[in-house]
Amino acid sequence: MGSGSEHGPAEREGQKERLPSGASAAPRQRVRLDLPRAQRRSLLPEYDPEAFGRFSERIARFLGTGRFLVWMTLTVLLWVVWNVTAPQDLRFDQYPFIFLTLMLSLQASYAAPLILLAQNRQDDRDRVTHEQDRKQNERSIADTEYLTREIAALRMGLGEVATRDWIRSEFEDLIKDLDERRLFPQGPPHGSDEGDR
Template sequence: MSAHAPLPTSTDAPAQAPLPVDHLRFHRPHAHLAPAFGTDRFALRAEAFARFFGTPLFLGTQTVVVVLWIAINLLGATTFDPYPFILLNLAFSLQAAYAAPLILLAQTRQATRDKAHAEADAEHREALAVANEQRQSIAAQNAAQLLELLEQNTRLTAQTRELAARLEALTVEIHQRFVAPAGQA
C-alpha cells in the first residue's frame, strides 16, 4: 500500500450473515422422529411397561408371586396348579410372549432417538467447525491488516525522521545565512 492509499477496513470483506444458533435444540423433543407405534398413548405405555421389566421392583415382585404360588400349591392350601405347575409355566410363557415384543419396541424407539441425537450432534459439530473456520479466516485477515499497518507505520516513521533531518538541515542553513552575516556586520 502507498502512503496515501486508504487503510483496509473490516467492511472491505464480503459480509456473511451469522448462522442462527439454537441453544435449546438439545432440550426440545425431536418432532421429526417417527417411532414404531407413534407417540400415541399405547406406544408410550408399552415402552414404559417394557422398561419396567428390568427394574428391581419387577424382579422382586415376580419372585414373591412365584414363591407364594408354589408355597400355596405345595402346602395344600389350594390345588389350582399342582406340582408340575403347568399354569405357572403358561403364565411365564404368556409373559415372555408379550415382554419380548415390548422390549424390542422400546429398543427400536431408543435406537431411533439415539440416531436423531447423533445426527443433531454431527450437525452441531459441523456448525462449530464452520464457525471456527470463519473465526480463523477473520483472524488471518486481521493479522494481515495489522502487518500492513505496522509496515505503513514503519514507512511513516522513516519519512518523519527524514523530514525532521531535512528540517534541521534547513534550519541550520537558514541560521548560517541570516544570523551569521548579521553577527559579522
C-alpha cells in the same frame, strides 16, 4: 356455425360415454385430485401407534427395574408355597407347576416384543438426536473456519499497520537527525558564490 361447435362440453362428454350400440353407459365417477382419498374400511382394529409405543416403553422400563424382579420373585415364591403347603382341594397347580410355567412363558413372550418395540423407538429418537448433533457440528465447523479466515485477514491487515514500537523508533530516528543537524549545521560549501549574489 356448424353443428359440432353448438354442443357444450357436457354434451360432448355424454357422447363419449355412449356405448357403440347407442345405449348410454353409467357415468363414471371422476377422481378429484384436490381432495384426499376416503379412508378404506379395515377389518383390523385401529389404534394409535404413539400411545401403544408409550405404553410399551413404560412396560419395558418397569421390566428393567429391581421392583419388577422383587414382585416376580415374591409371586413365584407364593405360588410355589401355596401349591405345596395348601390343602389338596385348594391347590390350583400341582407339583410340576405346569400352569406357572405357562404363565411365565406367556409373560416372557409378551415382554420380549414390548422391549424390542421400546428399543426401536429409542433408536429412532437417538437417530434424530444424532442427525441434529451432526448438523450442529457442521454449523460449528463452518463458523470456526469463517472466524479463522477472518482472524487471518485481520493479522495480514495488521501487518501493514504501523505499531507503537515502530512509530517510536521512527520518532527516535528523526530526533537524532534533528539533533545532529543542530550540532553540526551544514553551511554553504566553500568556494560558492552564493554570498555574492
